[in-house]
Amino acid sequence: MNPLAVAVFGYLLLGLEEALRPALSLGETRIAPYLVVVLVCFVALHAPTLAALWTGLALGLCSDLLAARSAEGGAAVTVIIGPNAVGFLAAAGFVVVIRGLMMRRNPWVMVFLAVVGSAVAKVAAAFLLAVRSVLDPAISISPAVELTTGLGSSLYTAVTAAALVWPLNRMIGLFGFVDWRPGRGRVGGAARPGRSRP
DSSP: OOHHHHHHHHHHHHHHHHHHHHHHSOTTSOOOOOSHHHHHHHHHHHSOHHHHHHHHHHHHHHHHHHOEEEBGGGSOEEEOOSHHHHHHHHHHHHHHHHGGGSOTTOHHHHHHHHHHHHHHHHHHHHHHHHHHHHHOTTBOOOHHHHHHHHHHHHHHHHHHHHHHHHHHHHTGGGGTOBOSSTTOOBSSSOOOTTOOOO
C-alpha cells in the first residue's frame, strides 16, 4: 500500500468533511454525511489487514483532533482523543472480517460497507464518550444524542459513498494495494510474475 496516497486523500477528505458539514447538515441537527469513513472502508476492503487497521486508527485520531467538544456551560472546549480513533479502527476491522464475502468491484458493496462501517464506528465512539462523561461530568456529552446523530449520519453517508466510489475505484492504482488473498498480485495494477490475477 502507498501510505502517501492514503495520507493525501485522507487530508483532503478531512478538510472537505469539516468545511461542508454546516452546509450538508439536516436542519438544526448535527446529522451530516461522513467522508473519511468512506476512505477507511475503501482501504480496508483492498489493503492487507495491518495496513487497513493502522489506516483506520490514524484517520480516526486525526478526526478526534478536529472534533472540539463543549465543556459544561459552553464556556470552554476540549478535544477528546480516542472515540473516533477506536471507532474507525472498529470500522476497518469490521470490513476486514467480512470483505471475503464481498464483490469488491461492485459500487453498491462500497456504499453498504460505508454505511455499516460508519455505524459501527459511531456506536463504538458513543460508548467511549459515555464512559468519558461518567469519569468527567464537566464534559457535556449526551451518549444518546451522540448515538442517534451518529446513526443518522451513517445513513446519510450512503450519498457521499455513492459519490466517492467511482473516483476512488478509478484511482485505485495510486494506492498501490497488494491483494490480501494468498497467491494474488497487485490490486488495480499488474499481477506479480507467475501469479494469476483475480
